[in-house]
Amino acid sequence: MYAVIKTGGKQYRVAAGQKLKIEQIPADIGQEISLDQVLSVGEGDQIKIGTPFVSGAVVKATVLAQGRHPKVKIFKMRRRKHYRKQQGHRQNYTEVRIEAITA
Template structure:
């Protein structure tokens, strides 16, 4: 069984037991959260697609960690104008493990 969920402005295809890093959610480590924005649910040949969400479908997940992704460098430059700007950025994430999908 799998589901397509929407969280943090992104969509993820998830299955029970899968670990994944999503946009930061304010939750404690070990806490169980429910993701109710389920776009579709599928099992084998059957698939249920919502408009836009599947009614009554919930994905249960456990928070494993809160962290930050590696640093990326943002570099801007205009040629021949002596203009250079360097900036770094680290995005926050929440690592979750998908426990169950109920449709």
């Protein structure tokens, strides 16, 4: 069984037992969370598609870690103009393991 969930402005296709890094959620490590914005649920060749969400569908997940992605370097330059600008960014994430999908 798999589901397509929406969290942090992104959509993910998840299955039970899968580890996933999503946008940061304020939760403690080891805490169980429920993701209720389920767009579709499928098993084999059967699929339920929500309008926009599937009613009654919930994805249970356990928080494994809170962390930060590797640094992304932003470098801007205009040649022959003595303009150089360097920036960096590290995005926060929450790592979760999908425990169960109920539809």
